[in-house]
Amino acid sequence: MASLDRVKVLVLGDSGVGKSSLVHLLCQNQVLGNPSWTVGCSVDVRVQDYKEGTPEEKTYYIELWDVGGSIGSASSIKSTRAVFYNSVNGIMLVHDLTNKKSSQNLYRWSLEALNKDSSPTGVIVSNGDYDREQFAENPVPLLLIGTKFDQIPENKRNEVLTRTAFLSEDFNAEEINLDCTNPRYLAAGTSNAVKLSRFFDKVIEKRYFTRDPSQMPGFTDRKRFNFKSLHYD
Amino acid sequence: MSFLVDSVIMFTSQVLFFGFGWLFFMRQLFKDYEVRQYIVQVVFSVTFAFSCTMFELIIFEILGALSTSSRYFHWKLNLYVILLVLIFVVPFYIGYFVVSNIRLLQRQKLLFACMVWFTFMYFFWKLGDPFPILSPKHGILSIEQLISRVGVIGVTLMALLSGFGAVNCPYTYMSYFLRNVTDSDILALERRLLQTMDMILSKKKRIAMTRRQMYQRGEDQNRQTGFWGMIKSVTSTQSGSENLSLIQQEVDALEELSRQLFLETVDLQATKERIEYSKTFQGKYFNVLGYFFSIYCVWKIFMATINIVFDRVGKTDPVTRGIEITVNYLGIQFDVKFWSQHISFILVGIIIVTSIRGLLITLTKFFYAISSNKSSNVIVLVLAQIMGMYFVSSVLLMRMSMPLEYRSIVTEVLGELQFNFYHRWFDVIFLVSALSSILFLYLAHKQSPEKHMAL
Numbered sequence: 301m302a303s304l305d306r307v308k309v310l311v312l313g314d315s316g317v318g319k320s321s322l323v324h325l326l327c328q329n330q331v332l333g334n335p336s337w338t339v340g341c342s343v344d345v346r347v348q349d350y351k352e353g354t355p356e357e358k359t360y361y362i363e364l365w366d367v368g369g370s371i372g373s374a375s376s377i378k379s380t381r382a383v384f385y386n387s388v389n390g391i392m393l394v395h396d397l398t399n400k401k402s403s404q405n406l407y408r409w410s411l412e413a414l415n416k417d418s419s420p421t422g423v424i425v426s427n428g429d430y431d432r433e434q435f436a437e438n439p440v441p442l443l444l445i446g447t448k449f450d451q452i453p454e455n456k457r458n459e460v461l462t463r464t465a466f467l468s469e470d471f472n473a474e475e476i477n478l479d480c481t482n483p484r485y486l487a488a489g490t491s492n493a494v495k496l497s498r499f500f501d502k503v504i505e506k507r508y509f510t511r512d513p514s515q516m517p518g519f520t521d522r523k524r525f526n527f528k529s530l531h532y533d
Numbered sequence: 534m535s536f537l538v539d540s541v542i543m544f545t546s547q548v549l550f551f552g553f554g555w556l557f558f559m560r561q562l563f564k565d566y567e568v569r570q571y572i573v574q575v576v577f578s579v580t581f582a583f584s585c586t587m588f589e590l591i592i593f594e595i596l597g598a599l600s601t602s603s604r605y606f607h608w609k610l611n612l613y614v615i616l617l618v619l620i621f622v623v624p625f626y627i628g629y630f631v632v633s634n635i636r637l638l639q640r641q642k643l644l645f646a647c648m649v650w651f652t653f654m655y656f657f658w659k660l661g662d663p664f665p666i667l668s669p670k671h672g673i674l675s676i677e678q679l680i681s682r683v684g685v686i687g688v689t690l691m692a693l694l695s696g697f698g699a700v701n702c703p704y705t706y707m708s709y710f711l712r713n714v715t716d717s718d719i720l721a722l723e724r725r726l727l728q729t730m731d732m733i734l735s736k737k738k739r740i741a742m743t744r745r746q747m748y749q750r751g752e753d754q755n756r757q758t759g760f761w762g763m764i765k766s767v768t769s770t771q772s773g774s775e776n777l778s779l780i781q782q783e784v785d786a787l788e789e790l791s792r793q794l795f796l797e798t799v800d801l802q803a804t805k806e807r808i809e810y811s812k813t814f815q816g817k818y819f820n821v822l823g824y825f826f827s828i829y830c831v832w833k834i835f836m837a838t839i840n841i842v843f844d845r846v847g848k849t850d851p852v853t854r855g856i857e858i859t860v861n862y863l864g865i866q867f868d869v870k871f872w873s874q875h876i877s878f879i880l881v882g883i884i885i886v887t888s889i890r891g892l893l894i895t896l897t898k899f900f901y902a903i904s905s906n907k908s909s910n911v912i913v914l915v916l917a918q919i920m921g922m923y924f925v926s927s928v929l930l931m932r933m934s935m936p937l938e939y940r941s942i943v944t945e946v947l948g949e950l951q952f953n954f955y956h957r958w959f960d961v962i963f964l965v966s967a968l969s970s971i972l973f974l975y976l977a978h979k980q981s982p983e984k985h986m987a988l
Contacts, residue, residue, distance in 0.1 A: 376803035377799050
């Protein structure tokens, strides 16, 4: 079993939206039976086939870092959380479809994570204000996930979906709406599953197959050689 | 006519307090959550409004504002409403929201909420038995029964909070107790945390890969029919799954370690921020204040011990005693009645304002620390209950700080309670709480430097 290459994806969102259930569903293909508070950060791994079905198919490890806590935490907690945000290759923003505040807090979450990006091409934000244009040229791929879809009554569905459509435009990201306690939403062949694998493919491409050298500033020469050998395979 | 005017004044002030409670709820407590159940907000603001009205009535009593009869009427009215809210409304809603959080009991929410409320009432009633708080001439449904029990709970809370606050305040203010934390300590801990995460990841990768291979092999195995095929599949999967469960155990242990490291790092970061803060001008000011508070705390503990040992309850309030001392020893002559009124007004006002402010700040901190999306409603209601009981017993205990002529209305309204018992009970619980906080803080302080030595 050769060791595969990996990419790091953050899973961010308010406490209680369902990040741990989502990560468990994505990695274990099972529903999480007893969700409890995440203290610090919990990680899980998903084995993903990049470009499945084509001759260039390759398997990667996708590390999902589920960072716990709320956006209004004490500054000591925020400074400690910041160590998890280093060298991130993708971000999944999770919000609760039944709770508007959790969607609004996603702007603050993304600022917190992207501000800590150590690479020089990371987003530089002035005085914490959110600016849509910065997300248009953002080097880190984002995915918007709305949970507890089943708890929205039928008549409110359109309203909620319009709201999330605006949100995904703001972040320049795809959106998936699901219920973490039902694996049917991510079954193979559904549009959700397609969007998910597209997102993971994009993350892997940005990390390993982009030709822009400024995308990998902190990496040592060893990684450079790795990249070249991949290219020559 | 004057009664009408007084009522209008009282009503406007109540509306003002209600508005303040509403704003506090929206801006401070619930600023990160979405308010879905407006009833919670209403109940909280109502409790806050009526509690503050009680304090307002005390101030009016001292100032002599409004007429005596309307004051008495409003006291009684206020008291009934607040008891109604604290004993019937808030506990029922607490039960209702707790029940709605539990998935199993969704169907019969109302029924279970009523059951919870009856259990609460039973324990609430039983609470009165071990305490000598009533004289036998009271009936079973009199107001004194309810007040005495609310008073016991509230006084216990007050004493616990005061005891802990009296010890914790100098501990947090004084920089003498700040442990020395350097940047390299924090960096070392963060490095360990990331290393642990990497170890968890590599083990999880092994598990995921093994599972994937087993799954792929399992598909092939399923095609193999026959006796030998079955035996082979049993033996191979068994060794695979044993291996997996071993790795899973290691992962669980590592995850626990990562959580502890995270919490330690948060602790160090908080200490570092406090050290930086103590170097500022504000920090230095609080440091000096901390020394004064520690002297005050030691004095209070001493006084509480004396009160208990010598079985003494102060008969005169501090204002009159202070005035007596100035008149007798310093020979300054001044109008005792006039000054005692104003000084006790100021003193009581300061006590009220600081206790409200202190309580609201403590509640906010507590709320931020322990609430989540699911439990925020329940926690706010519990806090409203605590706040109501705290304020009611503040009024009870404040009796001691007021000169004799103002005490009469409190005694009249609250009925014939054994006030001395409450003061004694306060002293006992205060002493217990202060001493156990000292012990607790000492142990916590001792433990952390050893943790860093081990690094």
